[in-house]
Amino acid sequence: MNALLEIRDLSVRFDVGDAELTAVRELSLDVAEGECLGVVGESGAGKSQTFLAALGLLAENARAEGSVLYRGREILNAPRRELNTLRGRRIAMVFQDPLSGLTSTLRIGRQLEESARRHLGMNARQARGKALEMLETVRLPDPEHCLDLYPFELSGGMRQRVMIALGMICRPDLLIADEPTTALDVTIQAQILGLLAELRRDANTSVVLITHDLAVAAGLCDRILIMYNGRPVESGTTREVFTAPKHPYTKGLLASLPSLATDPAIDLTAIPGQPPDALVTPRGCAFAERCEHVMDRCISERPLLGGTRGRHAAACHLLSP
Amino acid sequence: MTAPLLSVRSLCVDYEQRRAGVFGSRASTLRAVHDISFELSEGETLGIVGETGCGKTSLGKAILQLVPPAAGRVLWRGTDLARTDARTLTRLRSELQIVFQDPLSALNPRMPVGEIVAEPLRVHAADMSAQERRAAVADMFERVGLRPEMTSRYPNEFSSGQCQRISIARAMITGPKLLVCDEPVSALDVSIQAQICNLLRRLQRETGIAILFISHDLSVLRYMSHRVMVLYLGRLMEIAPRDELFENPRHPYSRALIEAIPEADPDRGPHDMADALPGEIPSALAPPSGCVFRTRCPIATPECARTRPPGESVSASHRVACHHWRDAHAQPR
Numbered sequence: 001m002n003a004l005l006e007i008r009d010l011s012v013r014f015d016v017g018d019a020e021l022t023a024v025r026e027l028s029l030d031v032a033e034g035e036c037l038g039v040v041g042e043s044g045a046g047k048s049q050t051f052l053a054a055l056g057l058l059a060e061n062a063r064a065e066g067s068v069l070y071r072g073r074e075i076l077n078a079p080r081r082e083l084n085t086l087r088g089r090r091i092a093m094v095f096q097d098p099l100s101g102l103t104s105t106l107r108i109g110r111q112l113e114e115s116a117r118r119h120l121g122m123n124a125r126q127a128r129g130k131a132l133e134m135l136e137t138v139r140l141p142d143p144e145h146c147l148d149l150y151p152f153e154l155s156g157g158m159r160q161r162v163m164i165a166l167g168m169i170c171r172p173d174l175l176i177a178d179e180p181t182t183a184l185d186v187t188i189q190a191q192i193l194g195l196l197a198e199l200r201r202d203a204n205t206s207v208v209l210i211t212h213d214l215a216v217a218a219g220l221c222d223r224i225l226i227m228y229n230g231r232p233v234e235s236g237t238t239r240e241v242f243t244a245p246k247h248p249y250t251k252g253l254l255a256s257l258p259s260l261a262t263d264p265a266i267d268l269t270a271i272p273g274q275p276p277d278a279l280v281t282p283r284g285c286a287f288a289e290r291c292e293h294v295m296d297r298c299i300s301e302r303p304l305l306g307g308t309r310g311r312h313a314a315a316c317h318l319l320s321p
Numbered sequence: 322m323t324a325p326l327l328s329v330r331s332l333c334v335d336y337e338q339r340r341a342g343v344f345g346s347r348a349s350t351l352r353a354v355h356d357i358s359f360e361l362s363e364g365e366t367l368g369i370v371g372e373t374g375c376g377k378t379s380l381g382k383a384i385l386q387l388v389p390p391a392a393g394r395v396l397w398r399g400t401d402l403a404r405t406d407a408r409t410l411t412r413l414r415s416e417l418q419i420v421f422q423d424p425l426s427a428l429n430p431r432m433p434v435g436e437i438v439a440e441p442l443r444v445h446a447a448d449m450s451a452q453e454r455r456a457a458v459a460d461m462f463e464r465v466g467l468r469p470e471m472t473s474r475y476p477n478e479f480s481s482g483q484c485q486r487i488s489i490a491r492a493m494i495t496g497p498k499l500l501v502c503d504e505p506v507s508a509l510d511v512s513i514q515a516q517i518c519n520l521l522r523r524l525q526r527e528t529g530i531a532i533l534f535i536s537h538d539l540s541v542l543r544y545m546s547h548r549v550m551v552l553y554l555g556r557l558m559e560i561a562p563r564d565e566l567f568e569n570p571r572h573p574y575s576r577a578l579i580e581a582i583p584e585a586d587p588d589r590g591p592h593d594m595a596d597a598l599p600g601e602i603p604s605a606l607a608p609p610s611g612c613v614f615r616t617r618c619p620i621a622t623p624e625c626a627r628t629r630p631p632g633e634s635v636s637a638s639h640r641v642a643c644h645h646w647r648d649a650h651a652q653p654r
Contacts, residue, residue: 042510141600156373156599185372186537187617190581190597212511215540215583238587256515258544259584260567267522268544270515274480290512 003069004064004206005031007092010066010076010107012049012058012230021278023049025230036200036207038221038238040214042275046230047210051176055091056083069295071173089119092167098159101166102151108135108162109147112169118215119170138195151173157188164195171203178210195221214253218242225304226250229276229286232305236312247313249287285317293318325360326498326531327384332357332393334379334555339605351605353379355555356393363498364525366532368546368563370539371579374605376555377535381501385417386410397499413447417494422504424484428457428476434615435472438462438490445495457494464527465490465520482513486520493524501533506541518545539582543567548638551575554605554613557632561639571646574598574614612644620645 012024024046031037039047053064056078068076070086087093095101103111112131116122122130128147135143138161151159160180167175177196181189197220200207210218217224217238224241226234226249234247245251252271262268273290282288288298297317305315334354339346354376361367368469384395386402395402397413405413407558411431418441421427428437439458442449451455459469465486476484485505502521506514518541525532536542542549543563550560551574558641559572570576577598603609609616613624622645630644 042512084384157601185602186539186581187372187577187598188601189583191599193583194597213583214511215585218585218587219589221585242585242587254585255509256512257585258515258518258540259586260540260543260579260582262540262544264544264563267519268515270519271512272516274482275512 002033003030004033004071005208006067006069007050007054008067008069010050010053011069012046012053012062012064014059015061015063016279017232019279022281022312023062023225023230023278024053024064025281027227027230027232029225029232029235031206031208033173034204034206035223036209036221038209038211038217038224039227040217040224041227042209044229044275044278045227046278048053048178049226050227051093051178051208055087055093055176056080057093086146088115088172089170090172091174092170092172092178094160094163094167094175094177094180096182098156098163099151101163102159103174104151106150107147108149108151108154110145111125112162112166115169130169134169137168137199138165140160140165140217155188157184157191159182159190160192160194161195164199165193168199168205172205174206174208175199176208176210180209181211181216182211182213189216196220214242214257215259227255229282230278231286231315233287234314235305237255244312246312246319247287247316248293250314252290263268286314325362326398327361328340328394328396329360329384330358330394330396332380332383332395334376334383334388335391336379349606351393352391353555353605354383354390357552357557358393359550359557359560361499361531361533363531364529365548366525366546368542368549369533369535369552370537370542370549371552372537372602374554374602375552377552378503379555380552381419381503381533381535383416385419385501388417393496411444415441415495417501418495418497418499418578419486419501419503420488420492420505423508424481424488425476427488428484430476433473433475434479434487437476437555438472439493441491441495449576452573458490461490461494464524465493466516473561480513482509482516485509485513485517489517489520489524493530496528497530499533500529501535503535504537505534507538509537514541521545539578551578554603556613557640557642558614559639559641559643560614561635565636565639571639571641572614572643573618573620577617577619612642 007029010024010027014021027050054068064076072265077221102305109131112134113127116130131147132143135146140146140161181192209217209220213225221238224238228249234250245254255269256269271290276286284299284301285303288294292312303315303317306313332354333356336351338349338351371377383390390403435458438461439454442454458472462469467486488582506517534545546563548562549566551558553574559575581597598617603616611627612625612630615621624644632640632642632643634640
């Protein structure tokens with residue numbers, strides 16, 4: 001499989017007054033053609049910033065270093081004009097809050113038509129037809145009527161469908177979905193995840209699913225990357241990561257998650273302590289202070305995500321004694 | 322079990338909505354909680370689950386009289402909280418406490434956290450000396466897993482998980498008998514959720530406090546609750562002991578909620594999820610006729626549009642409001 005997106009040694013730093021906050025630390029990852037990669041981590045793990053950096057969408061006080069190749073072409077810190085030919089057309093992004101991705105003062109139809117006209121060079125009539133077709137694809141009820149509505153007139157689940165329609169209108173190679181179901185009710189979440197799976201199958205679009213929810217990632221993704229404190233700590237196929245997790249953090253996350261199979265009589269195994277501070281760069285493993293297996297070496301030396309590309313790997317000294 | 326601590330009878334909560342129109346504003350009434358009855362015993366956790374607009378938060382607030390009930394009774398150890406005088410209610414508040422979803426906005430940012438936790442004591446135990454109060458706060462800090470020397474710090478110096486511990490300490494310091502927890506772990510990181518869940522369970526074991534645990538997350542709810550109540554558009558769909566509800570749900574909505582739970586299991590793909598409940602939650606301003614769930618129900622019949630299903634008893638502890646619960650094993654299709 002060819003890599004559609006190759007991220008190499010990406011670092012993202014924010015200037016926050018007199019300090020520097022590092023959100024992403026020398027991260028490397030690949031997204032292959034047609035695959036769905038789940039990027040899982042807690043708040044502050046750097047999962048969103050990684051992809052905002054790749055698309056040149058970082059905040060003003062942020063800097064990105066490293067390399068991001070899209071089909072072999074360097075796009076990190078590329079000029080805006082070059083990125084505009086990719087964003088929305090080849091690579092689309094769907095956010096947690098669909099309101100922030102939609103223009104609140106324009107009717108739904110107008111926003112979809114604009115994208116069709118700009119990126120696909122359609123005329124007004126063709127664009128209208130395309131807009132309607134997209135709303136049907138994402139199975140919005142009464143699509144014709146919805147074209148004339150404003151975003152605020154739709155429910156959260158319907159807005160997310162419109163966002164996905166907008167993202168998919170140019171049949172992008174890559175859809176980056178950042179917590180697309182986090183703000184939605186469970187039954188609506190199930191609808192949207194089903195829709196993403198279907199679009200992926202039908203359009204062969206690669207999907208990056210950014211989520212804090214391991215269970216959501218398990219249902220949709222082929223491969224999983226677990227992030228902690230700006231670095232990947234484990235990477236493997238979904239099955240490998242869920243059935244044979246290697247990193248103590250991944251194991252801790254899975255153990256702390258109540259499921260329908262959990263015995264309610266037994267206390268959950270919580271991970272002690274707090275998520276790390278992005279202002280501090282630890283010398284050794286960032287998870288060391290919360291890890292039950294911590295050794296001297298974990299404090300002094302940073303473990304690397306070993307293994308060759310595509311293999312199940314974890315950044316932990318326990319695995320390379 | 323002994324006589325219930327809390328007995329809620331036919332509780333209703335209304336909100337007045339004003340809509341600006343061309344010819345002045347028009348008022349309409351939104352009934353957020355409709356005719357809900359249940360009981361809660363000492364040491365018991367009742368989980369309340371439902372989606373946006375199901376009335377779970379309004380129900381919790383109405384029980385604590387934080388919003389006035391429109392009708393019905395809230396009997397707290399025999400006293401109707403909705404009809405009691407203000408002084409009695411203030412006195413009883415030391416027994417009734419609440420923990421909110423967003424721990425940071427629930428804490429006064431300009432007050433040291435020790436003062437925040439001590440504040441209920443100033444109201445409910447006014448005869449305590451400052452020294453006794455300090456000792457009680459230090460003890461409470463320890464019980465919720467915080468170091469007593471942290472009392473002089475301010476909320477912004479704590480992580481969200483620690484802030485939730487502070488909220489719990491403030492709620493528990495007066496020795497309440499009922500704790501309403503409104504989505505207490507929803508705003509927390511996954512690795513912290515389990516810490517807070519375990520803390521609440523331990524405090525319940527230690528004190529025998531009754532808990533109303535409000536959550537949209539059925540996995541967490543199942544872990545926390547002895548009994549579970551399912552709400553939809555302000556109405557009670559089903560109430561049953563935990564295992565019975567999860568293993569043998571009688572209401573099609575309970576079944577749909579359980580099926581929609583994503584499981585951390587790579588073998589259960591989104592293909593199963595595509596069979597999820599169709600449609601959107603209707604507006605509470607214009608609820609469907611008959612059964613409010615019928616517009617999304619896979620087994621709805623014309624009967625469901627005509628008459629509202631009454632609450633029927635499946636067993637002494639299991640109630641369900643569905644015309645078809647007897648043949649509800651008849652799965653859709």
